[in-house]
Amino acid sequence: MQKELWKGNEAIAEAAVRAGCRAYFGYPITPQNEIPEYMSHRMPEAGGAFVQAESEIAAINMVYGAAAAGVRAMTSSSSPGISLKQEGISYLIGAQLPAVIVNMMRGGPGLGTIQPGQADYIQATRSPGHGDGHMIVLAPSSIQEAADLMADAFDLADRYRTPVMVLADGMIGQMMEPIEWKQREGKPPAEKPWAVTGREGDGKTHVITSLRLKSDSNEAFVLSLAEKYRQIEAAETRFEEVNCQGADVLIAAFGTTARIALSAARKLEKEGVKAGLFRPVTVWPYPYGALRRLAEQESVKAVLTVEMNLGQMLYDVRLAVMDRKPVYFYGRTGGMVPEPAHIADRVREILAEVKKNG
Amino acid sequence: MADLSAAFPPHDVRIFVILGAYGAGKTEFSVNLALALAARGRRTALADLDIVNPYFRSREKSALLANKGVRLIAPQGELRDADLPVIPADLRTLLDDTGLTGVIDLGGDPAGARALAAFSGDLLSLHPAVWYVLNRSRFENADARRAIQSLQGIQAVLGLRVTGLVSNTHLLSDTDAALVREGAAFAGEVAVLTGLPVACHAVRDSLAPELADLHPLFPMTLRMNRPWEDNWED
Missing domain, CATH: 3.40.50.970 (Thiamin diphosphate (ThDP)-binding fold, Pyr/PP domains)
Incomplete structure (x- = not known):
């Protein structure tokens, strides 16, 4: 075809x-x-x-x-x-x-x-x-x-x-x-x-x-x-995961934001930072179990939620991850679209912070 | 060997009107054409008359255009991001300033062509190039009958006759040289049926070496990118 x-x-x-x-x-x-x-x-x-x-x-x-x-x-x-x-x-x-x-x-x-x-x-x-x-x-x-x-x-x-x-x-x-x-x-x-x-x-x-x-x-x-x-x-319940196995950081994002996040993950990969993308396809029902299991991996230091709002799916990500790993947020809102470079910056920041907190 | 690229864009045209069906690639072509004209040292303006699309309009490239010395004629301020059929007041400059080369980027379909219809009388005496951008990968142009119907519908609303075809068959990132060649053959078929010349073959720059036998060939640097694409300028 x-x-x-x-x-x-x-x-x-x-x-x-x-x-x-x-x-x-x-x-x-x-x-x-x-x-x-x-x-x-x-x-x-x-x-x-x-x-x-x-x-x-x-x-x-x-x-x-x-x-x-x-x-x-x-x-x-x-x-x-x-x-x-x-x-x-x-x-x-x-x-x-x-x-x-x-x-x-x-x-x-x-x-x-x-x-x-x-x-x-x-x-x-x-x-x-x-x-x-x-x-x-x-x-x-x-x-x-x-x-x-x-x-x-x-x-x-x-x-x-x-x-x-x-x-x-x-x-x-x-x-x-x-x-x-x-x-x-x-x-x-x-x-x-x-x-x-x-x-x-x-x-x-x-x-x-x-x-x-x-x-x-x-x-x-x-x-x-x-x-x-x-x-x-x-x-x-449906989701997509890209490079989540053995990842240092998980980025959770949906819709086109997930593609921007993936672009950020590729930038980070070149520096040796392994960022996996977790993308729910059904946002209700939310794939809590899948995200929880991925976050439980020893390699994962933190979970970053990226959205075109001020943190809405963030509540679902927190429900999935609970206190297992620190959950962070990055978003643009009101019609602005996140840039891959800014997401990558946020991931670097988070990794530095997690390292500092031991 | 003669430098065929020197023949394009044509030197004897002052106003280029770029029209076509939705998704033909008019904006990408218009932005590239304006940049190419400016690079030849011509004082150039690009008029964004897209009144049908809310996103991916040439006005989004205002910084790039300014940087390359192309004057942008487009709605200003809050109206820049509005979904209103705004005709910028300085469009008149394009008609009156005989030292200025202009590219007019219209929105898709007859609805998009309506934006310029009020000026077609003034434009007529300036003998503009009126180019129909043809992308066979879109359903409006999937066969010659539909393409000609689309072309005629736009022409009827605009009140200007199309003077040439831009062969621009593409599937964005999935475009390869074979697809461009199929598109070129298709443009040839439409050219025969309409009696219109093929003004150029527009191709992304990375494919230009493989397609050097198509002429005039117009290699384009893709500018209307999405934030997740490799060539996104952030």
Whole structure:
């Protein structure tokens, strides 16, 4: 298969269509506008529905409707627009509806900037809307991975009847990279016996709702969600490690920041400093066990978390590493991107400090 | 042996309008062309008229351009990083200052070409080179029919006729000489169908020695890099 050059946002949209997505609802915001732009002509071609909604809130509620009808549905936005969608995400969780939400993050808070950011990590991984819920959160670091993860996102959403977020920084949306369209194994479309498709002689009316007025049955429902989350944690946690075995320092980073961190690790390697890269692909569920085991290695003196925010995944890294090794942080925020040279400087500093502290 | 490289960029052109589909490589080509013109001792300006992309615009290379003596015509201050269709006021200088050589970098697709459409009447009398950058690795240019459709769509919005093709088939870091040759053959095919000449073959400098038989050959030093790439200037 010959490689083609794709812009991240377009590749994400095309991958969704190839994964069987037949309903897109969105509202424009930079840096993800190429997703609705592409969908506006591609969806009708594929026999699906494209709606530019009147707002982000309307769009996420349209996703709820399409998902309830059993259609593979998605929306996309960027940070401020994703904040608006939080209520709808909580409703999707509460109604156990499969849907895919793309967040092409920009620098916040508020309207912030249109430049890339990663400051929605905690929102995505801890608190998608209100209530005791979670969604699966996938963090691509290249256009190829973004395209591949879109297909996975729809499969995971159907398998677990849950919203799935693809959490990327604006750079993923805006840059171009060569990619290959992979032939995915032809899986039969997931059965959706719960979908609201009309009674069609089936005596029972399907009702999709997140309203459970009896608190004991609502508690039982939340506990069943928790059980589902345990299954997801056990089966779906993904990460990548590069040169982590026998490393002096581990650098934990996600998305494009991981590529910048890897570039810093290569600089350090030339000086004889072995820095390994630990990159979670699922940031919820977080690969705690894998990071803990790597940090436990005798060679590892410290763990450095690098992010395009002021320390959000840092909480997960601390939970994984605990007091086994010192955990440090380096980040740029508000739309600024970390430089490989500055990350390498931070690693040198940390190693000097660890040495001094004996 | 005649120095073929001396023929490019052409001496008798004062204004170069660079357009094409998304991802064709217009910005990389425009930045390199402006630097090449300045290196020949021509007083040069680069106008960043990209109103469709929020990132990876030629204005990001302001320090490099200033350092090499290229005047940058682009939105200033906070507007530099905005996603607003801003036409810089000093674009007029390019039209009026007859001693100035200008490269105009347009955003992709007909939407990007619209930024310059208001000036097409003034430009017409200056006989600009209007070059369509062609990258076969992008879906808009995957075959000759689509490439010509894209070219005509942009031309219609801009109100200026394309005068030449820039063969620029690439896959960023995955580009090799064979791909460039395929792209050159493709550009030849589009040239025959449209009657347009191939203005040049743009290639990254490291591939230039293997492709010396393509001419005019325009070796480029890649400038629009990402922070994790080897040639990132940090």
